[in-house]
Amino acid sequence: MWLVKIYVTLKKGLLDAQGKATQNALESLGFKEVEEVRMGKYINIEMKGQNQQMVIQRVEEMGKKLLANPVIEDFNYEVEVLK
Amino acid sequence: MKFGVIQFPGSTCDYDCFYALNDVLQVGVEFIWHKQTNLEGYDGIILPGGFTYGDYLRVGAIARFSPVMSAVIDYASAGGLVLGICNGFQILTEAGLLPGALMRNNSLHFICRYSYLKVENNQTPYTVSCKAGQVLKIPIAHGDGNYYIDNYDLSELTKNNQIVLRYCEKNGEITSEANPNGAVYNIAAICNKEGNVLGMMPHPERCVEDCLGSSDGKYIFNSILNFIKKSKVKL
Numbered sequence: 001m002w003l004v005k006i007y008v009t010l011k012k013g014l015l016d017a018q019g020k021a022t023q024n025a026l027e028s029l030g031f032k033e034v035e036e037v038r039m040g041k042y043i044n045i046e047m048k049g050q051n052q053q054m055v056i057q058r059v060e061e062m063g064k065k066l067l068a069n070p071v072i073e074d075f076n077y078e079v080e081v082l083k
Numbered sequence: 084m085k086f087g088v089i090q091f092p093g094s095t096c097d098y099d100c101f102y103a104l105n106d107v108l109q110v111g112v113e114f115i116w117h118k119q120t121n122l123e124g125y126d127g128i129i130l131p132g133g134f135t136y137g138d139y140l141r142v143g144a145i146a147r148f149s150p151v152m153s154a155v156i157d158y159a160s161a162g163g164l165v166l167g168i169c170n171g172f173q174i175l176t177e178a179g180l181l182p183g184a185l186m187r188n189n190s191l192h193f194i195c196r197y198s199y200l201k202v203e204n205n206q207t208p209y210t211v212s213c214k215a216g217q218v219l220k221i222p223i224a225h226g227d228g229n230y231y232i233d234n235y236d237l238s239e240l241t242k243n244n245q246i247v248l249r250y251c252e253k254n255g256e257i258t259s260e261a262n263p264n265g266a267v268y269n270i271a272a273i274c275n276k277e278g279n280v281l282g283m284m285p286h287p288e289r290c291v292e293d294c295l296g297s298s299d300g301k302y303i304f305n306s307i308l309n310f311i312k313k314s315k316v317k318l
Binding site for chain 1: 177
């Protein structure tokens with residue numbers, strides 16, 4: 001079994017309204033050192049797969065077909081062996 | 084004449100669309116359950132507003148894979164009229180029938196109020212009964228109506244006259260103050276290149292009687308009816 005940690009984030013340059021609001025809240029709490037906050041989604045998938053290469057291929061397909069919208073989002077992931 | 088209103092799990096404006104067509108405009112209309120895969124015999128298909136699948140993952144992202152959507156894509160490719168309102172618009176972009184995407188409103192607020200819209204293109208099946216530059220008063224009700232498209236595709240939209248409605252002031256002036264959600268170029272409605280598929284964030288079905296504060300939604304529905312009548316005469 002494999003553990004895939006997927007991060008879907010708004011593309012750089014697009015206004016991240018949630019990130020901006022959170023940043024403002026942090027600043028008002030006194031965390032003045034915060035320069036930028038970007039929000040996104042974290043998706044945890046446990047899946048079967050013969051080897052890492054095949055897992056990556058399937059995860060890429062999932063990203064393109066459903067998990068991210070390439071018009072506005074970036075899709076990144078890490079694959080680990082699930083013990 | 085017969086229209087079909089698709090009901091997805093989580094559609095909420097399906098009955099309003101049905102009411103506008105059946106009771107006010109007095110044309111035939113049926114509900115289509117999202118598992119149906121045959122759209123023969125309809126003069127137009129409406130994807131109503133709502134919160135399909137609870138807006139999980141992204142707005143419209145899961146409804147886009149409902150069984151009926153392959154039929155909608157075939158119907159649209161064959162030139163059939165497909166109107167997506169609000170969540171319906173979001174589903175159409177997710178399905179690739181319309182370009183761009185709808186993001187969270189830049190204010191993060193869910194906005195429910197009347198908006199003024201300038202008719203940028205009155206040559207589409209959805210706007211033929213409007214005057215060029217006419218200002219319509221139609222309500223919006225959405226949390227994710229911030230239309231995004233990159234600069235290259237925006238110039239394509241402009242070149243092909245695919246921008247149909249833009250948020251404006253009461254007098255028709257396009258200003259950033261009139262933009263409720265941060266949409267690129269104040270875009271409220273676009274169509275595909277061929278003009279038979281339209282997506283709009285405002286809700287024409289919510290303003291078809293004067294007692295509702297405006298009956299300008301009728302301009303959209305009457306345009307569709309007039310367009311269909313004319314094309315039937317041609318046949």
